Amino acid sequence: MSATRSAVAPGSQTALRRANKQRLLTELDAGTSLSQATLARATGLSAATVSNLVAELERDGEVVVTHGTTNGRASRLIDRHPERRPLALGLSLGTKFARVAVGTGETVLDVRSEDLRSPGQPAVLQEVADLARRALTDVGGRLEQVSGAVMALPAPVHRGRIAAVQVPAAWRGVDVVAEMSELIGVPVRVANDANLxxxxxxxxxxxxxxxxxxxxxxxxxxxxxxxxxxxxxxxxxxxxxxxxxxxxxxxxxxxxxxxxxxxxxxxxxxxxxxxxxxxxxxxxxxxxxxxxxxxxxxxxxxxxxxxxxxxxxxxxxxxxxxxxxxxxxxxxxxxxxxxxxxxxxxxxxxxxxxxxxxxxxxxxxxxxxxxxxxxxxxxxxxxxxxxx
Ligand SMILES: [Zn+2]
Missing domain, CATH: 3.30.420.40 (ATPase, nucleotide binding domain)
Known part of the structure; x- marks a missing residue:
């Protein structure tokens, strides 16, 4: 959710607070645990402000705070709550197998592949979708958390449209983007596999x-x-x-x-x-x-x-x-x-x-x-x- 869409008047204390929370969440969305000091450095906010905002975010269930020790000193590590973090899906359809990766911005949580049961046939899209759903479930994620999905295809792709002129007979008339989005339940974009x-x-x-x-x-x-x-x-x-x-x-x-x-x-x-x-x-x-x-x-x-x-x-x-x-x-x-x-x-x-x-x-x-x-x-x- 973007702070600029908020109903709160821009420039108000509430709007500023919300924008600052969003900045902290954006840092955490990459998927690595960060200390309050690191968050302060990354956002330019003061340590006191970060501490306050983290407490609020923890109360709202947006982040999880772990207490530990670093080099013998007490430290607090902040993570995005597993059920709130945005997830992304990478899909790859080869000639013989499908591969799927689930992750956050910087962290790959799961990569798996499977031999295709019906290679060369449009039915493989269902196989990719099933694999993606299983991977998502196994990392404890839900479809609602998926912010984006991209599928790699062994075909020229331009601005999300498959530009191949020599489409194999079995695939003629299949709208891969629409079909895949429907099967997985999130909008899927396509791109050329070598480019990716x-x-x-x-x-x-x-x-x-x-x-x-x-x-x-x-x-x-x-x-x-x-x-x-x-x-x-x-x-x-x-x-x-x-x-x-x-x-x-x-x-x-x-x-x-x-x-x-x-x-x-x-x-x-x-x-x-x-x-x-x-x-x-x-x-x-x-x-x-x-x-x-x-x-x-x-x-x-x-x-x-x-x-x-x-x-x-x-x-x-x-x-x-x-x-x-x-x-x-x-x-x-x-x-x-x-x-x-x-x-x-x-x-x-x-x-x-x-x-x-x-x-x-x-x-x-x-x-x-x-x-x-x-x-x-x-x-x-x-x-x-x-x-x-
Ligand atoms: Zn040629």
Whole structure:
């Protein structure tokens, strides 16, 4: 509730008191226990005022005060009451599983994932909603406390609308935003998963510099964060490096209709197909990874060629945005981490020496939780809205 909406005349003692209480609550909404001294410092209020207001807030059930000792001295720690604190929901829908995170501004209270029972079908929305409700219940939260929910989708999203032109047949006519909001019972916003991965990465690294989050999965895409917010671009397609042209002999038709898109030669799916032909055996993704881990020289070579094409695209991204960090995510780098060295080697050749020194290419430090953590972060703080 905003103090400016109050019926009390602005400038009155009551209005001031209410505004000051709200400032204390805003500090506590981030989710960490704070001492009265810290609250005084953070709000600029005097220690006596904080002490008075905290007593009132405790009486009203808004905060909980714990008495303890810090360095041998008696101390009071203030927390938001668990049933009053605003909660946020981060949701992530991948091709094979759903993930959910519940938290307050800075604190992640619960992250969980589940394999989808009906992958590729609109019924997965119900599965995501069920998972979210269970996570919320397990942290002792209620739906009324949820101030925001954001869902990460593997599709271009612009200002909350899914901008994909190639919607799979099963999803045609499904209004994902309306359906998801209805199923969970709170308004849900959607955002591109790689963009949210970039938001989480920037937060994890504690940087405002541009960072890129590259997904090397059954498709290829990159998300960019600048100043901690995702750069969506004019139509939600900034960073869609999977559709950069990668001139390779025998370029295939991409799902976008073009030939020689990076994705059609270097996605995990394209590697799997090429490797299957090369070894005269139909490999699935697990089989591909097993061969790479075992050091199969033919499968390794197929993957190296793909890595080279991907690194060239990362080079373009690096020249355009000069990211301080590029994190690569996906099953191949996760299970065969030395492929990151391969990417690094080729990226070095794709950019100038000066850029190369300024750009760190790393394995995604957040694992599978990057996207859902980014979603939670944007849900908890709408001011971290995506830049478009
Ligand atoms: Zn394409």
């Amino acid at each position: 991965g970039a938001v989480a990465l920037a937060h994890h690294l504690g940087t405002d510099a541009p960072v890129a989050f590259v997904k090397w999965t059954s498709g290829i895409g990159a998300g960019l964060a600048v100043g901690g917010a995702a750069l969506e671009g004019g139509g939600g397609m900034a960073g869609e490096i999977g559709h950069l042209t990668a001139r390779r002999p025998g370029g295939r038709v991409c799902r976008c209709g073009r030939t020689s898109c990076l994705e059609s030669v270097a996605s995990v799916e394209a590697i799997r197909e090429s490797a299957s032909i090369a070894v005269s055996e139909e490999l699935d993704e697990a089989g591909l990874i097993a061969r790479l881990q075992a050091g199969d020289p033919v499968v390794r070579r197929v993957t190296q060629e793909a890595a080279e094409a991907l690194a060239e695209a990362m080079g373009t991204l690096t020249v355009l945005y000069n990211p301080s960090v590029i994190a690569v995510a996906g099953p191949l780098v996760h299970y065969v981490p030395d492929l990151v060295d391969e990417l690094r080697l080729h990226l070095r050749r794709a950019v100038t020496p000066a850029l190369e020194q300024e750009t760190e290419l790393v394995l995604n430090p957040l694992g599978g939780e990057a996207e859902v953590r980014g979603a939670l972060r944007v849900a908890a703080a709408p001011e971290r809205a995506l830049l478009s």
